[in-house]
Amino acid sequence: MMIRDLIKKNRSYRKFYGDFLIKRETLEELVDLARLSASGANKQPLKFVLSYGESKNKLIFPNIGWAAYIKDWTGPTENERPSAYIIILGDKQISQNCKCDAGVAAQSILLGATEKGLGGCIFGSVKKEELKIALKIKDEYDILYVLALGKPQEKVVIEKANSRGDTQYWRDNQGILHIPKKPLNEIILE
């Protein structure tokens, strides 16, 4: 797939085939894409926690916040939940400021997942202290983002943001998720 098509297909998916399994090997291939990506001063402060089984997944699910704009929906049902998660940690001893590294890593992982026919979502809304305790993550690490991954069971369409600059995503009565994107001529200044 060409990069434009890959990026268009790489939407934030929040409903999945709940009984689909993702192997550890697949997650390792995805983290390897992050490993090969850009890093400020090449310090490589990121660490990754993998989860791909029911019991560990259950510890992560209650600690992430789903689609704040969609008020009548609190997240996927039991049989729509992600198959796996990759938690992106920052090693505080190496860098105190690695959110950009984490963003680059997240995009590499999600593009790799899309190429494999998978999909997922970045979560910045994370109950970090609760999740650290649940997964026994050491204090030397900051939780930066949680990536949820699975086989998407959701239709997502990109549409042009309206002239009022309203960028809130919304679900229509057929369950299709609409993602308004601003036009190019609004974001390139001169």
Ligand SMILES: Cc1cc2nc3c(=O)[nH]c(=O)nc-3n(C[C@H](O)[C@H](O)[C@H](O)COP(=O)(O)O)c2cc1C
């Ligand atoms: C840094 C960052 C944090 C995000 N955090 C959340 C989150 O906590 N919960 C959620 O449901 N989506 C989260 N998202 C997904 C965005 O809502 C999504 O990217 C946006 O609606 C545009 O949709 P698209 O990714 O399909 O283009 C996050 C995305 C980014 C880049």
